[in-house]
Amino acid sequence: MPFHPHKKTRSIFIVLLMGTGASLPAAALDFNQCVDLALRQNPEMLVAHARQAEARGAVSEARGHLLPKLAASFSASQSNNALTVFGMKLSQRQATFNDFGAGQFAPNALGVAPTGLDQPGGYHNFGTKLQMEIPIWNGGEIRGRIDQARAMLEAARSGNTMARQKLVYAVLKAYDGVVAADTAIEVADKAKRAAASYVKTSRSLLARGVLIKSDLLSAEVYLEKAELAVESARNARANALDNLATLIGWPEEKTLTVDGPVRPILPAAPLSSLQSDAMAQNAGIVALRHQVKAAQEGIGIARAAYLPHINAMANQEWNGRTLGNAAPSYTVGGEVTWNVLDFARGGSLDRARAKREQTLAALQEAQDKLRLEVAQVWRSAQEAALRVRMRELAVRQMEEAQHMVRLRYENGIETVTGLLRGQAELDQTRAELVSARYAEATERGALLLAIGKLNPQEIVGVGSAPAAEGVSQ
Template identity: 75%
Template structure:
C-alpha cells in the first residue's frame, strides 16, 4: 500500500469515528435537571429577579432619606456687581472701612453723608474661590420618610412573593412540557402498537384471501386501516417534536443538541380535606401574599399623604472656605435648624383622597382574588379526584378491550369473524389506549395545578412514576 493510500484510509476511518461519536444519543434529562436549567435562564425568572432587585433598590433609596446627607461643592467666580463683591470680601474677611468710602468722607462737609462712595458702588472686578461642606440632618418629616420606607418594604415583600410564584409557575410549565413529551412518547408507543397490529391484519387477510376465506374488499379494508394507523404514527411523532420544542425553549436547550427526557414523573396528591387546602391557599399562595403586601403598601401610602398636614423639622451645618487664592481661604461655619408647617395647601387633600382610593382598590383586588382562589381550589380538587378515577377506569378498559380483541382476532383467523368486526375492535382498543395516555397526563396536570393553587408546587412534590404502559404486555 502506498503512503498516499494509507493516508486516505486513515482519513476515512477518522471521519467514520467522528460520525459515530456525533451519532451517540445525548444523556436524557430528568425533571429536576430541566427545572434547574429553566430557573437559571428562563426570561420569566430573569424578569422576576429584576423586579425583586428593583424593589430592593427602592428600599435602599427610602432608607437613605432617613440618614444625614453630606455634600461638597467648589466654586470660582468673578464679578463687579457691588453687592456680590461686598459679599465676597466679607466672606473672605477682607472688608475694610475704605470699602464703605471712608476716604471720601469729610466730617466738615455738611453734605458728607449724601456722598456716594466710589469704592462701595464701583468696586471693580473681584474674584473668589469657595469650598463648602454641607451636612443636612432630617429630624422629623411628619412620618413621610418612615411611611415611604414601610411602603417600599411591603413592595419588596410583594416582589419576593411574585418571584416565588414565578418559580412555581415555571415549574408547572416545565412539568407540562416534560410530561407532554412523556405523553407524546406514550402516544407514539400506542400508534406503533396499532401499526404492528394493522400490519399483522393485512398479512393475515392476504393469507385468508389466498385460501378463499375472504374477499378482496376485506383485504382493501385492512390496507386502508393500515394507512390510517401509519398517519396516526406520523401525527404522534409531530406531537412529540412540538412538545420537545416547547421544553427546549423553556430550559434554553441549544438547537444543535438533541434533547431527550428520562422517566415519567407524577405530582403528589395532597391528602388534606378540601377545607384545609382552601385555608392553606389563603396563607401560602404567593399571588395572594403579594396582593396582601400591596394592600399594606397602599395603607402606608395613606400615612405618607397624611405627612403633608404635619410640621417638618430639619437641621443643617455648613463649613465654608472663601479666598482670593486656593491656599489662602477664610473659614466660616453655619449651624441651624428649621421647622416648616404648611398651614394652608388645597392640593394635599387630593393626595390623601388618592391614597385612600388606592388602598380601597388594593383591598378589593385582594378580596376578589381570595374568592376566586377558593373556588379554583375546590374545582381543581374535584378534577384531580375525578382524574384518578378516570385513570383507573381507562386502565381497566384497556385490559378488557385487549382481551376482547384477542378473542376477535382468533375468530377472524378461523374465518368466523368479519374484517369489519376485527378492525372495529382494534380501533376501540387503540382509542382506549390513547384515552389512558390522555387521562394520565390530565391527572398529572390537575395535581400540579392543585399544588400550585395551594402554594406547594416544587420539585420535591413531584416524584418518579411507573411507566404508563406497565400494565400491558406485547400487543
Template identity: 70%
Template sequence: MHYGPYKKSLALVAIAVSGTFFALSAQAVDFNQCVAMALKQNPQMMAAKAEQAEAKGAVSQARGHLLPKLNASFSASQSNNALTVFGMKLSQRQATFNDFGASQFNPSNPNSLNVAPAGLNLPGSYHNYGTKLQLEIPIWNGGEIWGRLSQAHAMLEAAQSGNVMARQKLTFAVLQAYDSVIAAESAIQVAHKAQKAAESYVKTSKLLLDKGVLVKSDWLAAEVNLEKAQLAVQTAENDHANALENLSILIGWPEEKTLSVGKPVQPALPDHSLLDLQRQAMTENAGIVALRHKLKAAQDGIQVARAAYLPHVNAMANQEWNGTSLGNAAPSYTVGGEVTWNVLDFSRGGGMDRAQAEREQAMAALQEAQDKLRLQVAEVWRGAREAALRVKMRRLAVQQMEESQRLVRLRYENGVETITGLLHGQAELDQSRAELVSADYAEAVQRAALLLAIGKLNPQEIVDVAPVSVVEGAS
C-alpha cells in the same frame, strides 16, 4: 431505474471504509434538570428578578432619606457688583473702613455725609474662591420618610412573593411540557402497536383469502386499516416532535443538540380536605401574599400623604472657606434648625384622596383574587380526584379490551368472525390505550395545578414514577 437503495449502500460502504460511523444520540434530561435550566433563562424569571432588584433599590433609596446628607461644593466667581463684592470681602474677612469710603469723609464738613463713597459703590472687579461642606440632618418630616420606607419594604416583599409565584408557574409550565413529551412517547408506542396489529391482520387476511375463506373486499379492508395505522404513527411522531420543540424552547436547549427526556414524573397529591386546602391557599399562595403586601404598601401611602398636613423639622450645619486664592481662605461656620408647616395648601387633599383610592383598589384586587383562588382550588381538587379514578378505569378498560380483542382475533382466524368485527375491536382497543395515556397526563397536570394553587408546587413535590404501560397484552 431506481438508484436510491444503491446510493444508500455506497454511502454506507464509504463510511465503513473510512472507519467512522456517525450516530446522533439524544441527551436525556430529567425533570429537575429541565426546571433548573428554565429558571436560568426564562424571560418571566428574568423579569421577576429585575422587579425584585428594583424593589431592593427602592428600599435603599428610602432608607437613605433617614440619614444625614453631606454636600461638598467649590466655587470660583468674579464680580463688580457692589453688593456682591462687599459680601465677598466680608466672607473673606477682608472688609476695611475704607470700603465704606472713610478716606472721603471729612468730619469738619457736614456735607460729607451726603458724599457717595466710590470704594463702596464702584469697587471694581473682585474675585472669590469658596469651598463649602454642608450637613443636612432630617429630624421629623411628619412620618413621610418612615412611611415611604415601610412602603418600599412592602413592595420588596411583594416582589419577592412575585418571584416565588413566577418560579412555581414556570415549574408548572415545565411539568406540562415534560409530561407532554412522555405522553407523546406513549402515544407512539400505542400507534406502533396498532400498526403491528394491522400488519398482522393484513397477513392473516391474505392467507384466508388464498384459502377461499374471505372475499377480496375483506383483505382490502385490512389494507385500508394498515394505511390508517401508518398515518397514526406519523401523527404520533409529529406530536412528539412538537412536544420536544416546545420543551426545548422553554428550557433554552441548544438547537444543535438532540433532546430526550428521562423518567415520567407525577406530583404528590395533598392528603387534606378541600376546606383545609382552601385555607392553606389563602395563606401560602404566593400571588395572594404579593397582593397582601401591595395592600400594605397602599396603606403606607396614606401615611405619606398625611405627612403633608404636619410640620417638618430639620437641622443643618455648614463649614465654609472663602479667599482670594486657594491657599488663603478664611473659615466660617453656620449651624441652625428649621421648622416648616404648610398651613394652607389645597392640593394636598387630592393626594390624600388618591392614596385612599389606591388602598381601596388594592383591597378589591385582593378580595377578587381570593375568591377566584378559592374556586380554583375546589375545581382542581375535584379534577385531581376525578382524574385518578379515570386513570384506574382506563387501565381496567385496556385490560378488558385486550382480552376481548384476543378472543375476536381467534374467532377471525377460524373463520367465525368478520373483518369488520375484528377491525372494530382493534379500533376500540387503540382508543382505550390512547385514552389511558391522556388520562395519566391529565392526572399529573391536575395534581400540579392543585399544588400551584395552594403554593406548594416545587420540584421536591414531584417524584419519578414508572412509565405508563399501554401496550402490554394482546393486540
C-alpha cells in the same frame, strides 16, 4: 434522601455537553434538570428577579432619607457688582474701612457716594463648602416610605415565588407532554404492527379461500390509517419537544430527550383544608396582601403633609482670593416648617385612601376566584385519577377481548369488520389512557399551584412502567 451516583454522573455530563458544544450522544434530561434550566434563563423569571431587585433598591433609597446628607462644592467667581464684591470681601475677612469710602469721608460732604464702595471694580473669590443636612422629624413620612418600600419588596418576593411556581407548572406540562407523546408513539406503533399482522393474516386466509378480496382491502385500509396515526404521533412529539426546548432554552443544534414520566403528589387533605392552605400560602394572594399594606402606608405618608417637619443643617466654608489662603467660616441651624394651609394635600390623602380600597377589592376578588379554582381543580384531579383507573381496566379487558376476536378471525369464524372494529376500539382506549395520565399529572400540578405548594420536591418520578402499562400488544 438516598444518593444516586448515576444521576450525579448524568448531571455532570449534561453540563459538559452544553459547555463544550461537543458532538456527543444526547443524554435524557430528567424533570429537575429541565426546571433548573428554565429557572436560569426563562424571561418570566428574569423579569421577576428584576422586579425584586428594583424593590430592594426602593427600600435602600427610603432608608437613605433617614441619614444625614453631606454635600461638597467648589466655586470660582468674578464680579464687579458692588453688593457681591462686598460680600466676597466679608467672607474672605478682607473688608477694610476704605471699602466704605473712608478716604473720601468729610463731615461737610455726607452726600458724596464713596467710589470704593459703589464702584469696586472686578473682584474674584474661590469658595469651598461642606454642607450637612440632618432630618429630625418629618411627620412620619420617611418611616412610612420605608415601611411601604418593605411591603412592596415582600410583594415582589411573593411575585417571584409565584412566577417560579408557574414556571414549574409550565415545565411539568411540557415535560409530561413529551412523555405522553412518546407513549402515544408506542401506542400508534403497536396499532400499526397489529394492522400489518391483520393484513398478513388476511392474505393467507384469502389464498385459502376463507376470505374475499374486499376483506383484504379493508385490512390494508386500516393499515394505512395506522401508519398515518404513527406519523401524527411523531409530529405531536416534535411539537412537544419544541415547546419544552423553548421553556428551558435548549440549543437548537442539540438533540433533546427526556427521562421517565413524573407525577405531582396528590394532597390527601379535605377540600376545605386545601382552600385554607390556598388563602394562606398562594404566592399571588400573599403578594396582594403586601400591596394592601403598602397602600395603607401610603395613607400615613399623605397625612405627614399635615404635620410639622423639623430639620437641621451645618456647613463649613472656605473663601479666599487664592486656593491656599482661604478664610474659614461655619453655619449651624435648625428649621421647623408647617404648611398650615395647603389645599393640594387633601387630594393626596383622598388618592391614597382610594388606592387602599382598590387593593383591598383586588385582594377580595382574587381570594374568591382562588377559592373557586381550588374546588374545581380538586374535583378535576379526583376525576382524573378515577378516569386513569377506568382506562387501565378498559385496556386490559379490551386486549383480552381482541385476542379472542383475533383467534376466531384466524379460524375463519369472525369477520374482518368485527376484527378491525375491535382493534380500533382498543387503539382508541389506549390513546385515551395516555391522555388520562397526562391530564391527571397536570390537574394535580394545577392543584398544588393553587394552594401554593408546587415545588419540584412535590413532583416525583413514576418510572417507565406506569407509562407503558396497559399498552402492550
